[in-house]
Amino acid sequence: MIEDVVRSLGYGTLGSRLKRIGEKLQSQTQEISNEVAKAELSASLNPVLATLDRNGSLSIGHLAEALGQSQPGVTRMVNKLKAAGLVESQPDEKDRRVNRIALTDRGVALVWHLQQTLWPKVMLAVKDACAGLEGSLLQQLSQLEDALDEQPLRKRCSSDSLPDWSRLAQEMEDPR
């Protein structure tokens, strides 16, 4: 086996490393999503749904801010959700430049479903993968990569009764 250079270079390649682990998490999340989901939803759209669920209708700009992404990226995600009939947009009454995005009835129903299934499953699976991490950031990242290779998120999902989403989400809050 050849050396993992990105891991070896430590701080020198931390950006690549974080992206690499992030992509692995997202693709393993997609696996769970594919098992659970009624609608086939790209995993990357879940944060948009969650944001609209938490905040009610929002402009594209505020969505972008809440998600920490660029405005054009958010526009594209919203377009996909519109095409799937999960959100709808309406020009704001007061300021007709702004485009208010809101969940449709189907969107609300899907969010409810995801809150009972995918979202708690993923949260618990990732929490499980992160259980026992310790040490410096680089050390914890190495441990997490190893954990995900050894047992993917899909295998860390109990099919047991899942805890209440709102309680789970609250527990996650701001571990500053």
Added chain:
Amino acid sequence: MIEDVVRSLGYGTLGSRLKRIGEKLQSQTQEISNEVAKAELSASLNPVLATLDRNGSLSIGHLAEALGQSQPGVTRMVNKLKAAGLVESQPDEKDRRVNRIALTDRGVALVWHLQQTLWPKVMLAVKDACAGLEGSLLQQLSQLEDALDEQPLRKRCSSDSLPDWSRLAQEMEDPR
């Protein structure tokens, strides 16, 4: 200011979060690169150069393994480096399916230059941003995001005399 939902959801959106921080690190690294570099080199190509420097000539497949990326991705990066005259490829003598990639003289010279400038700068800047991180993974990530927002890598670069690359790289090794 609207809530940062990706941060608030914690384990539920860890994948997006890691990618987001990784992208910020890469773009801040690119800023430093633009200041330093003779050749304008996309920051994402540095790990390829470092891998070839550490290992000598490698096949596309071994490069992909060392970088933890897909083979087609590596092929594309290598093509860019070829176009820039920094690497060259030769079919392997024994097995003519494999394409051995090696640094050219210009590539070796650039690596040497980067080892005196960009690479230690970035490594020290990232190390600086990570200094003082503590606690759980989620906590350290929040602290790192805050640190990068408050002071980007570019401003964490001393123009002072930089330490020896080979020593630095060794220090990074495997903080398991």
Added chain:
DNA sequence: ACTAGTAATATAATAAGTTATATAAATTAA
């Protein structure tokens, strides 16, 4: 030696993000 299977790489199509720019609405200043 021929055929089947496997392996290495290239190429094509797709995804998810970015920056730069265009457009249209609102706001400010003259």
Added chain:
DNA sequence: TTAATTTATATAACTTATTATATTACTAGT
């Protein structure tokens, strides 16, 4: 009120990654 500026969003072009597939070379079994 008109002109200039700013703001919100859309659109275009690009980047960097992916998976799926095609191509070519090697390896084994008969």
